[in-house]
Every structure is written in C-alpha cells, then in structure tokens.
Amino acid sequence: MIEFDRVSKRYDSGRDALRELSLFIEPEELVFLTGHSGAGKSTLLKLIMIMERQTRGRVIVNGNDLQAVKGGGIAKHRQDIGVVFQDHQLLYDRSVYDNVALPLLICGFEHRDIGRRVRAALDKVGLLDKEKSNPEALSGGEQQRVGIARAVASRPKILLADEPTGNLDPALSAEIMALFRAFSRAGVTVLIATHDLALISRMQHRILTLKDGALVTGGGRD
C-alpha cells in the first residue's frame, strides 16, 4: 500500500519536481507511472525509497508515515522494497550472481536459500547462463535485467521500477511486464515508471500521468 497526501518536492536547486501530489495504490495493485521527461517520475519513486525527502505533505507506505522512519528504520523499510533503477546501479567489482545475492545476504536469507532464489530470479529474466559474468561484460539490456532480478529475488512487498524496459526489445519488454504482472497477482504492490505508452496501453492497468510534477490522471482509488 502506497499513499501520497498532497506531497510536494522542491530540490535544493529550487526546482519543484512534485507539486501537491496525492495518490493511493492498493496492495496487490500494478500501476504505471508515466509523463514527459523531467515530469517527476523518478523523484516520486525516490520518495518512496527515502532516497529523498518530500518538502511538504505525507508519504505513507505499508501504513508507515515515512517522515517518522529514520536511521536503522530506513534500512528495514528498504528491505521491504525491491527497486529497479533507471541507471541499473549494479556493482561492477563482483559477478552477476553476487549482485543479485546482495539484498538476500543483507536481509539474512539462509545460504542454500540464497542460491536457489538467485538462480530462480536470473532464470526469470533469462540470464541464468551469465551468473558468473561481470555486469560490465553485459549489454545495456542485460544489465537492466540483472537489476530486475536483484529487485525481485527477495520477493519484496513492494516493487518499484524506473524505466525497466528502456533498453529492451519489444519481445523482452513484454516478458518483463508479464513477470511484473505475476508479482502483483502474488500480492506485491508494483509501481512502474515508463515512457513505453504503446506497451502499457495494452495492459489494462491504472496509469498515473505526471505533468510538471502534478498528477494529471489516475490518482484516485478508482
């Protein structure tokens, strides 16, 4: 469950990235977030991750007001969220396997369990044969899929994805979207920021449209 209550975000530069934004996303719901470049999609996701703090308003995730989440609580909060970053954010000093295993290790999964889950996640994104490679040796699309595998491996309660299909061909994009949909059916809240209007318009899910930091459509509870 994700709720924004009249949230505004002004960066230190003075730029208003979000303006008085309110929205509500049910658990088990899959929602797309779209809008022009610079509309504030990444900013919205960063607020949910507590990578940035809102300037005004309230962000509530799984019943917790994020303003009150501090220190060690931030780490706990992030353990419940899987994120696919727009710029991958992989670690290039270790293998694909170790990248995907990192959140599992941090969350405290058992050793055997980690191996099983990492391979399952890599299998889902079609990269099982690359587990020993260094991410640097992978194509942009492959790196993106490693990021997706890392985000889903721990089966988080919430899945955020920022342009997860930006570097993928249509067939792969459709596969990844199907993967996300399966997650939402399994009870995961999924929020996907994307430009790929053609793809999402076929998918019959709620679409939030941002324009200059304000919500144009899709904010309510339907």
Place this chain on the structure above:
Amino acid sequence: MTKAGQAASRGTSKVSFARRFANWRLHHRLARRDTLGRMGRHWVSTLLTVLVMGVVLSLPAALSMGVLTLDAALAEVDRGDSITVMTHDSVSLAQASKLSEELASLALVESVSLVSKEQALTELSQWLGLSPEVLASLGNPLPHSISLRLTSTQPEALQAVTDQLANNPFVADVLLDMEWLTRLQSIALFGERLLWAFVAIALLACLLIIGNTIRLAVENRRQEVLVTKLVGANNAYVIRPFLYTGFAYGAAGGLVALLIAYSVKYWLGGPIEALANSYQAPNFALRFPIPLALGLLLTAVVLGIVGAWVSARRQLKLIEPR
C-alpha cells in the same frame, strides 16, 4: 501468498535469535574476507600505510624504552651517603653515637655510619699524605660526623630529614649531597614528559593516518556503499568492512612498531652492556617489558578501529541524503 507465508519466506521480521546471530556472523566473515581481499589487491598502499603507522608508533616505544631504562638506572645507582651531619665541637663521642642510634631509628633512614673526629683526622691525614701525629699536634678541628643513607632518594624525603636535624641541639651543620640527585631526577622527569608528549603526538598521528585512509576508502567505494544501502543495508553493515580495515592497519602497524622497537633494543644492547659493565652495574640494561609491548599492540588496534569508525561514520553522513 498469505501475510504469514510472506513474513516467513522473507526472513526479515520474526526470525529466531539463533538465525539472526548466524547471519550476523556470516556478515562478519564476509566483511573480513572482503577486507583482506582488498588489502591484498592494493598491497603497495596497504604496506605503505602500515609502515607509516609502525614508524610513528615506534617513536614513543623507543623513547619509553629509554625512560624505563633511565628510571631503572636511577634506582640502581648507589645512593651514597645522602646526608652528612656534623656535631658541635662540645658533643662527646658517646653523645654522637647516641644521636646516630636515634637517627637510625627514623623511618626514612636506611643506615647510619658514625665517623669520630679521630677517625676523620686519620682519614684526612692519609688524604693529605701527612702523618696523623703531625696533624693532631695542630689540634683536631674536625667534628664527629654521622653519614645517613636514606631509604628514598626523593628530594622531598631528604628535605624532611634535613629539617628534622636542623632543630637538634647537638647538630652544628647538615651537608646535603642532593644536587646531583635533583639533576638526575629532573632529567628523568623531562624524559617522562617528553615520552608523554611523543605518545600524544603518535596517537594523534595514527588517528589522522587511519582516518584519512578510511575516508579515501569510503570515497572510493561510494557507489558500492550507496547501492548497498539502497538494497536495505544499515550503517553497521556498510561500516563493518572499514572497521576491519582499521583493525588490520592497527594490528599490522603495531607489529611493525614492535619490530622496530626490538631491533633498536637489540642494536643498542651491546653498547649498553659494555657501559653497564664498566660501571659494575650488571642489572643496568635496556628495558622493554612484555606488558608494554602488548599495550602498544592493543593501543594500535584500538586506534585503528576508533579512527576507522569515526572517519567512516562521518563520510557516510556526507554521502547520505540527510
């Protein structure tokens, strides 16, 4: 998936203590392996940092060896007759010997020796190369004298005894032989203060070295730290490898310092022994006791960990959004 099933499969909340402990140990093991791997891969800079720390720490170590040796030497030095008491002319030998017994019973006095005016005359004549009869014919101007050897060589103790003697009606004069002692003690005090100054400087230098090394390490791994935190690691998790790095630098630096200190001891050992023999002081030798060595090592390790902790915390605060 049910709520309960989710919680169980995710393993973050409601996990047994044993499981959490095993996990904690795993994280430590990984941090250690990571640290060792990194130090090995950057062995040149690792070695340089360790050597710098070792050299810095060896300065107070070597100096403390000097101070301890000097202290031991001071205790060893024959205290001689620290105070000489001259009696009035009118005091008889019997009275003088009674006085000497009284003095011998004082707590600060270790032993006394009475020299009668006749003995003194004989000694003087020997020293002058004249026969005692010749001197005696001139009349004996010398008083009886009592030499005191004290249990302590502290100037305060000497002063206390002197003050006591000055009030005694039999006593004409008290000769203090404390100049050289005071001087020696000043040197020892100077050495001690110098040592503490060096200790303070070395501690500060080590903290700065470790702090800067860790600061650079965090800066170099900024991306890794950020990503690790984004996938749910807390500060303890990301700081752990840096603490192990600080520990390793401290321990290795401490060992290098010990190596230097023992080399110095070995190198100076020969000349010191020759010197000691020439003064017939067989117990006079360079001292660098084991507890001091262990203390040095422990200090180095603590410095490493504390320096790393402070620096890493600070650096993490800087790269965090608030």
